[in-house]
Amino acid sequence: MRLRPLRRAAVADDPDGTISGPARVDPRTKALTKRLKAGDVAVIDHLDMDRVSAEALVACAPAAVLNAARSTSGRYPNVGPQILLDAGIPLVDGLGQDVMALKEGARLTVHDGEVRSGTTVVATGVLQDAATIEADQAKAREGLSDQLEAFAQNTMDYMLKERDLLLDGIGVPRVETKIEGRAVLIVVRGYHYKEDLAMLRSFIRESRPVLIGVDGGADAIIEAGWKPDLIVGDMDSVSDSALTSGAEVVVHAYRDGRAPGAARVAELGATHVVFPATGTSEDVAMLLADDMGAKLIVAVGTHATLVEFLDKGRSGMASTFLTRLRVGSKLVDAKGVSRLYRSTISTWQLVVLILAGLAALAVALAVTPAGQAALELLLARWDDISTTIRRFFGG
Template sequence: MSILNWSSLSLFSSKPLPLCKGKISVGAITKVLLRDLPPGRIVVLQHRDLDEVAAQELIDQKVKAVINCQETMSGAYPTHGPLMLLQQQIPIWEADAAAFESFTTNAEIAVYEDRIFLGDREIPCSSFTREKWLGMQQLANERTTKLMEQFIENTLTYAMRDMHAIMEPLPQVFLQTDLTDKHVLIVSRGKGYKKDLLAAKAYIAEVKPILIGVDGGADALLECGYRPHLIIGDMDSVTDKALACGAELVVHAYADGEAPGLLRTNALGLRAHVLPCFGTSEDAALLLAYEKRCEVLVTVGARTHMIDFLEKGRAGMGSTLLVRMKIGARLVDIKSIGLLYKRQGWTKEAGTTLFLSLFFIALGLFQLHWIVKRVAHVVWKLGGEG
């Protein structure tokens, strides 16, 4: 009888179990939300075309699920960000942009196949699937040629606009950190930055470069056990912990001198320089190190191609093109130096190889010694018999 009752409850239950439920963290700007995100949260975003860097950060933070109140992928350009989440069994639901204001951090929600329950409120949603990602990716690939034309036009337009600015020296910033004739490692939180920073371990240990974190790049350095000498940026994606680590701070300001990032450093009671400069914070860091007469500039996580810039909301790379033209041969990507030091550095594999080599050499010498003794014995015996 008890089995029949249990079966009846299962069959006639009017409300299915939720696919996902838990506390939420809400952020209109993903990189700001990621600064202090507790693990195991359902995150509610407004992130159109979810990029790979943000996806990897969400994976690293062990989020339970993503609710995106924007198009997770619009088909404007190719991106593997959504697929990365789905491959890690992190589900994605999309809700209407207007629904974003309904969510508040620490609220409890339950997510079903096509709706979200937030208290007494029911919010429609739809699941972002691998099939949808594949369709959007194919659409984006078909648009690539036209997209590249627009990107090149935008890049050249802004390069022409800013070409006179690149000729002028930066406003003077009196740093305590001396960069003259030194190697400088500039870390941005771009694609593959963690892997590249780990690959630079031997280089950092031997050369001991000046370490510059561009915004969240400072946290990347701290995560790998390094304290940055300088932090440069808008100060919007770097954590309070990194800002207070003792690094010298340089707030990247607009060319007209407006520096929104200064509000944050002032609120934390931290002293910071202000550097008005066109372009991105990465551009500003490169130019500052160059004008402080560094010997070599090494980049980690730097944006290098069209998709990198589009994912960061930049329709061109005019300033970056000009900066790299100005710096010239001093600029090196960590991938090149990482290969060199990987070959030269002492690794576990190298140690094992050397040990085995010495073992077999010793074994060979022992065998040779044994053979010589046997031959000498035979010769002596034959001589005695003669």
């Protein structure tokens, strides 16, 4: 994985690189970004920062990101730290758990790797730069073979535990939403999901697929202007408004039947069923759609590569590999479609094209009697308007 050139951070308050701002503290990056604002100092506890989390932080434009954990542990070459540095957001790593005890809103001062609250030094870590990131990535690439072995072992374990579910669909709950014979669009709030959803507007308008949001993917569907038919997940990142939008809810539970998200759904009065399974919520959505007779499954924002599986940070991501094999004949991965079809026509080219069209139209009008009469009428009208304007300002 080749690292892009690093841009210098442009958010320092002082010429010597000192940064200050109010602390926003949360061990879960996904939860923190919901309230993080420009100029805040994000305090997180995120081992191996993934692409989605880093991009969510960049969108909030914090003054700095302070990580109690190591943003790259060496397990695999994750790209989160580089994304922050490329965006000019300072990242201080390995600050330890003391930094998580900071009070929400406390005024912090960050200089190099030192974090102060008032005059007290709270913690000291490593200020990431191009050299430290490259060193971490080099170690991570060396450890990738171990992750491959672990991934293969997890895949075998999952296949043994869930073979009845994978092969025969045993355990898949019944839902009221009609899926048989229809196309299904599964939305996960993953890489480039917004752009890909925008590119699929014509498909959604013409095919009218069943819209399934995986946790926060339900909010992504609503933000794009549609209404989800089904919401699948453990309910840790979907909003209350999405859960009460009228969509049918499938709560992903642990294999032993424990479903922490079910209590929240019940409190909101949303109709729901429980689906115990070992894998991830996106696996559950795919298996449900396949078992209920979907003729086509289109996936947006889902995980498809080894690094993406490792980015997810769960050993259970091996289940996604097998799930994709299970529904492979129906599955179309729409991730990246926006980059495939992105327009390369620049603004000035469009302006030149419009001007050329207008010139061609003027020439066509000038060589016909009807066109000449129309042009004379337009010129006379323009002369009247310009005379009126001159009289108005002259008077």
